[in-house]
Every structure is written in C-alpha cells, then in structure tokens.
Amino acid sequence: MPRISSIDSRRSIVNQKIPILKIKDYLIVPIQVDMDDRLALQLQMDILKQIEKCNSRGVIIDISVIDMVDSYLGRILGDTARMAGLMDARVVIAGMQPAVAITLVELGLGLEGVYTALNLEAAISLLEELLDKDAA
Amino acid sequence: MNSDYRIEEQDKIEILEEKDVVVCRQACRNWAKRMNFNLIDQTRITTAVSELARNIQEYAGQGEVQIQIVEKDMRRGLRIIFIDHGPGIKNIKLAMSEGWTSHRGMGMGLPGAKRLMDEFALESEAGKGTTVTTCKWLPL
Ligand SMILES: Nc1ncnc2c1ncn2[C@@H]1O[C@H](COP(=O)(O)OP(=O)(O)OP(=O)(O)O)[C@@H](O)[C@H]1O
Numbered sequence A: 001m002p003r004i005s006s007i008d009s010r011r012s013i014v015n016q017k018i019p020i021l022k023i024k025d026y027l028i029v030p031i032q033v034d035m036d037d038r039l040a041l042q043l044q045m046d047i048l049k050q051i052e053k054c055n056s057r058g059v060i061i062d063i064s065v066i067d068m069v070d071s072y073l074g075r076i077l078g079d080t081a082r083m084a085g086l087m088d089a090r091v092v093i094a095g096m097q098p099a100v101a102i103t104l105v106e107l108g109l110g111l112e113g114v115y116t117a118l119n120l121e122a123a124i125s126l127l128e129e130l131l132d133k134d135a136a
Numbered sequence B: 001m002n003s004d005y006r007i008e009e010q011d012k013i014e015i016l017e018e019k020d021v022v023v024c025r026q027a028c029r030n031w032a033k034r035m036n037f038n039l040i041d042q043t044r045i046t047t048a049v050s051e052l053a054r055n056i057q058e059y060a061g062q063g064e065v066q067i068q069i070v071e072k073d074m075r076r077g078l079r080i081i082f083i084d085h086g087p088g089i090k091n092i093k094l095a096m097s098e099g100w101t102s103h104r105g106m107g108m109g110l111p112g113a114k115r116l117m118d119e120f121a122l123e124s125e126a127g128k129g130t131t132v133t134t135c136k137w138l139p140l
C-alpha cells in the first residue's frame, strides 16, 4: 500500500507571503500558491492595510493560476471586496479558470456583488470604468 | 455496501493541522489526475475534499482521509472517506441543509460537497464521531 508522506508535501507549502504590487493607483495581487486558511486570512489583512497605506482606489486579485476555490477562499474573496468597498476601494477578481467557476457555482457560491474580469487587462479596464463612474 | 466495491489501490492521509487540508486536497487531485478524470471533475473532487477535510480539522480537531481507487459494476471510481472521532453531528438533517452552520461558516461545506460528488453518505453519532463516504465515478 503506497503511502504519500505528508512531511514531503508539507514542505512544498511553506508559508509564503503573497506579494502585493503597487502599479500606479492600483494594487495587484497575484496569488500563485495553494493557500491554507491562515494564509488566506493573512492576505485579506495585508490587502486592507496596503489599501490604507497607498491610498489605493482599486485592487486586482489575480487568481488565474488557482485551481480551486472552496467556500472558505470564496468567502475571503467576497469579504475582502466588501471590506475594501467600505474603505472606498474597488476590488476586481481576475482570471478565474472555467473549471473553478463551474465548481464554485455548483458548490453554491456565486460571489454575488463581486466584480470579476477574464484577465488582468480586462480587470484594469473595468477598474478604470468603475473609478470614472465614481468620480462622475 | 462496502462489499460490492473492489479496492484496487488505497492510501490514507492524516488531518492533524490546518496545512493538512491543503496536503490532502492536493493529494486527491493527483489521484484524480492519475485516473484521468477531466479537469472539471478534478476540480469538483478537490473542492469537495477541501470542504470535508476542513470540517474534520475545524470540528473534530483531527482525523483521517482514506483514498481508494475502486471498481464496482465495471466502473472505476475514486472513493474518498473522511473519518473523525470528534463530537459528531446531533442533527444530520439540519447539518446537511443549505446555509446551516453551528459556527461562523456559510453552511455550504456538506451540501456543496454532496452536489460535487456522485455518492455521498454521512454517518455520525453525537459523542462518537463522523464518517463521510464519497465517490466520483469515471464516465463509462
Ligand atoms: N466532521 C464534523 N464533526 C462535527 N460536526 C460537523 C462535522 N462536519 C460538519 N459538522 C457540523 O455541520 C455543520 C455544517 O457543516 P458545513 O460544512 O456544511 O458548514 P460550515 O462548516 O458550518 O460552513 P462552511 O463549510 O460553509 O464554511 C457545521 O457547522 C458543524 O456543526
């Protein structure tokens, strides 16, 4: 009976910090690792702090390499968008894979009220549009 | 019920801490990949595993996940069984209902995982523990 060593696979998920890049007035958050719950919660806090520090009006969370969004991560993404909204910043979730979108809806989570875009470029256009509207 | 499944191969993963939820869902995806499940089914399985392994971690503290390649009626499937000896579930019907949570969750884990898998059976006794048996079949 083969036994996958948890120790070996555990090493591959060392607690990496997710980078938050500032580009012009926007924050870009490329999530590149399979996050455990603690790391996801940490990221939520880091994004809110960074919004405050940089006075950002727009945040793009790029999940194009994420191969699974469960109820926990889904809730974190939705909550982050709403919390950022209270701080007068808009959040766009970019690049959700088709299989992830299908599974998320089947799971019962629609991410209602959260802005999404097909890719980074579309996310930036959407943010510009939203912020223009806010300014008008 | 168990007797008509022929187990081709099996493994188990212990859930002891939060990180093991990630380890477990990644391992199950690898099994699903190896069995040639399509990408959507791989994602369904991984997501269901994440929900059920997290429930073990969250409500029972620890437990184990058994992963089996099974055969039944000429079909091959990935059977994943989540076992803990935690507090158990008093009202299974309530726990299985959409949106019901005893904590601060969204109450989606159990009903969502049931939708994502082909087979789903929850056995639980208050004070003794919980076993959730799930299976996804390869298309014929
Ligand atoms: N292994 C378990 N042991 C004891 N109780 C459990 C277990 N799994 C689920 N439960 C109970 O069933 C309820 C519903 O579980 P479910 O996973 O559907 O939702 P949740 O965990 O509360 O929220 P979510 O999964 O959406 O974050 C839980 O709140 C908990 O009370």
Ligand SMILES: [Mg+2]
Pocket: B051, B054, B055, B105, B108, B109, B110
């Ligand atoms: Mg749950």
